[in-house]
Amino acid sequence: MKYSKNILLENLTPGVQIIAENLPRYYSFSLGIFINRGSRDETPEINGITHLIEHMLFKGTSKKSALEIVRLIEGLGGSFDAFTTRENLVIVTKFLSEHLLRIFDLILEMLLDSKIVEEGFTKEKSVILEEIKSSNEDPAEYVFDLLFKTIFNNHSMGMPIAGTVGSVSNIDLKTAWEHYREILKNKKIIVISGKFNYDEFLKLAQKRFTAGNYTAKPRLAPEKFITQNIVQTRKDISQVHIAFAIPSVEYKSPIRHHLILLNALFGGGMSSRLFQRLREKEGLVYEVYSFLDLYSDCGILGFYFNCDKKNLKSAIQCVKSIFNEINKNRFEPNEVEIAKTYVTGNLLLSLENSTNRMLRLGREFSYLERVTSIRETVNKIKRITVDELNDLIGSHFFLPKYASAVVGPVEQSEWERILDEIRS
Numbered sequence: 001m002k003y004s005k006n007i008l009l010e011n012l013t014p015g016v017q018i019i020a021e022n023l024p025r026y027y028s029f030s031l032g033i034f035i036n037r038g039s040r041d042e043t044p045e046i047n048g049i050t051h052l053i054e055h056m057l058f059k060g061t062s063k064k065s066a067l068e069i070v071r072l073i074e075g076l077g078g079s080f081d082a083f084t085t086r087e088n089l090v091i092v093t094k095f096l097s098e099h100l101l102r103i104f105d106l107i108l109e110m111l112l113d114s115k116i117v118e119e120g121f122t123k124e125k126s127v128i129l130e131e132i133k134s135s136n137e138d139p140a141e142y143v144f145d146l147l148f149k150t151i152f153n154n155h156s157m158g159m160p161i162a163g164t165v166g167s168v169s170n171i172d173l174k175t176a177w178e179h180y181r182e183i184l185k186n187k188k189i190i191v192i193s194g195k196f197n198y199d200e201f202l203k204l205a206q207k208r209f210t211a212g213n214y215t216a217k218p219r220l221a222p223e224k225f226i227t228q229n230i231v232q233t234r235k236d237i238s239q240v241h242i243a244f245a246i247p248s249v250e251y252k253s254p255i256r257h258h259l260i261l262l263n264a265l266f267g268g269g270m271s272s273r274l275f276q277r278l279r280e281k282e283g284l285v286y287e288v289y290s291f292l293d294l295y296s297d298c299g300i301l302g303f304y305f306n307c308d309k310k311n312l313k314s315a316i317q318c319v320k321s322i323f324n325e326i327n328k329n330r331f332e333p334n335e336v337e338i339a340k341t342y343v344t345g346n347l348l349l350s351l352e353n354s355t356n357r358m359l360r361l362g363r364e365f366s367y368l369e370r371v372t373s374i375r376e377t378v379n380k381i382k383r384i385t386v387d388e389l390n391d392l393i394g395s396h397f398f399l400p401k402y403a404s405a406v407v408g409p410v411e412q413s414e415w416e417r418i419l420d421e422i423r424s
Contacts, residue, residue: 007361007371010202015186015216016209018202019361019371021193023354028078029194030094030354031104033111034362036187038087039161040219048163049171049179051084052128056176057091058082059120061113066120072106084161087295088366089183094355097195101204108208116180121173129169132162139234139241139407140287140306146405147243150230151300155222185215189365193358221297229404229419231412240312240408244319245302246401251294251367257380258392259301263292264339265331265389266397267303271338273322274303282318284311296367301396309409313418320422323399330390344378399423 010018042049060066073080078095080103091111095103135141145160152158162168190205225247248259267274267290278285288305307315350356351374364372400423406415 008198009371012190012205012209016188016190016205017365018190018205019192019365020196020198020201021357021361022196022198023194023357026097026195026354028094028096028354029100029192029196030092030358031100031107031192032093032190032358032362033091033107034189034191034366035089035183036087036189036216036366037089037183038085039159039163040086040156041217042156042159042163044156044159045167046171046175046179047159047167048128048132048161049168049176050089050183051162052125052168052171052176053114053116053180053183054082054084054089055124055128056116056121056180057110057114059124060115061109062115063109063113069106069110072102076103078103086157086161090359090362092355092359100196101200104201104204105208108204112184112208114180116173116177118173121176125168125171128162129165132160132165132168135160135162136165139237139239142232143241143243143304143405143407146230146232146407147245147302147403150228150403150405151225151245151247152222153226153228155220157222157295157298182215187216189362191358191362191365193361194354219297225403227401227403229406229412229415231406231410231415233409233411234407235409237408238308239306240309240406240410241304241306242312242315242404242406242408243302243304244399244402244404245300246396246398246403248292248299248301248396249294250297250299252296253294253299255392256294257377258384258389259292259294259299259396260343261336261339261381261384261389262392262396263290263301264343265335266290266326268339269342271335271342273326274305274319277322278305278315278318282314284315284318294367302402306408312410313421316418316422320399323397326393326397330393331386333386336384336386336389340381340384344381347377348374 006022008020012018037050039050058066058069060069076095076099078093080093082091091107093103093107149158192201249255266272267288274288274290278288285305285307290303293300305315361371
């Protein structure tokens, strides 16, 4: 199927699709594989196993050792990485166009013929345990693990992507191998953006991917959102790290772009309400921003800041004041226009990088099962009116509905008292 002059879609086998964007003026290509399997598809007992499998993909195949793989990658002068999210395992590469067939063959070998054996498995578990411990000791990271746990309660969306020390420690080789085989049965989207020979690329893909056991396991949507507050008291640090969030829409929602603009207006840039008030006017914080995380069946809108404990009450009062101001006076046309220009400008600038283009195509197709053109996206954002944005204020800017997570020298009871004050 041809989506546009430069973008092609090929249904390779049931559960395997190719999206190819040809950019003949580039010298390179960016290639990725999106596998529809993430941390939300795990149970608490094996939480972190998808992230563990991601690491194991680089530990060798039946034909190549881990050292041979990295020497090949670096010898071709490109980049090769992978990451796990709550809903996907993604492999990402970027190389000069002349190396496409060698790299694509290497990716498929690593993915389909990974060597998961006891020695490498035990070592990589040790590496990941160090990663988890490091993250747990970083309050700016750990506060988001707490926030997701708070928001999603006992649902798997609330589990940390890397797992816990306990869950990863208990994963054995047999379980990892079984999970790896299950991952390979999930939906895969192969995405390439840049300069390449499409016919040669397709021929190799057809050779390596034959019809197999494709399974699409349904996911349970998160339960009703419960406003909760959780505190990890840390007396060894002076800063308090705070994250708030409220449920929002899923990725395919027709108001997704409205929420992107609201996020930009609220705390997405230096002219945003949060940044201008908490940092520029009051000088209470160094880092402050809002965020919008959208998934297949849910989403959250939230914000984060960190400050010295002595500034905590003042900062929270400022946040309350910002919410009150937004609800009372709404957003002005001039700031909405600035937000539109900021969002569309950043989108267009990011697309000068083939890796960003590839990731965008993969993400869009994962959630929408179609490719949205750049022009269509920009036009959607430009058509949004001030009134449409202001109509969403009541459902997204009521502070008492927000859940919160805190890491720092604060007790749970102390934090609850502060929240009671701003809710009164």
